Amino acid sequence: MRLPSAPPVSSRPRPDRVFSDPSRTPAVRSIAVNQDLQEQIGADPSLLLVDDDENFVNRLARAMEKRGFRPISTRSVAEAMEAIRSAPPAYAVIDLRLEDGSGLDVVEALRESRDDARIIVLTGYGAIATAVAAVKMGATDYLSKPADATEVTAALLSAGEVLPPPPENPMSADRVRWEHIQRVYEQCDRNISETARRLHMHRRTLQRILAKREPR
Incomplete structure (x- = not known):
């Protein structure tokens, strides 16, 4: 008994084997986004993080590093002051209320050490008056805690007087x-x-x- 012959193999490529434009793949898009961020960040990606909430500052440091920054995490005014004396960073995210003092002191010290630094202050108490005082002392902007890495990055890189875009999924x-x-x-x-x-x-x-x- 003869077995039926196999159907002829088409020389035309199957739709699922046709490769799309490589520039549209998620991995390449991610690289493009990172390169764009690197251009916005500039030659000096140093970032000082100051917050006495260890979990928060560690999570933020990891997220900001993925975005191209070079974070240094500190948890007190004393640690932050030492970091500024050692190497004033180009960027900073500073909580206003710390266990050993006020983040306003850190803002003032960094502004005096590096006048081109971009400084974002965080307030978890709705203390708008204190945040405004920080801006008058040299902070670039302020955010209410808890702020995520996307919000922080947008605030750090916003140009001039233009406000950063609103978050995609802000907290209710x-x-x-x-x-x-x-x-x-x-x-x-x-x-x-x-x-x-x-x-x-x-x-x-x-x-x-x-x-x-x-x-x-």
């Missing part, structure tokens, strides 16, 4: 409020009564908020 107002309450709660050693007093809230209202699942 409920989430910002929840984050603020959680931070004060932790700083009060999870004491509900003391947290309510500092936030000028009724204790039962605060209890209900803390009992709910975090908002998106």
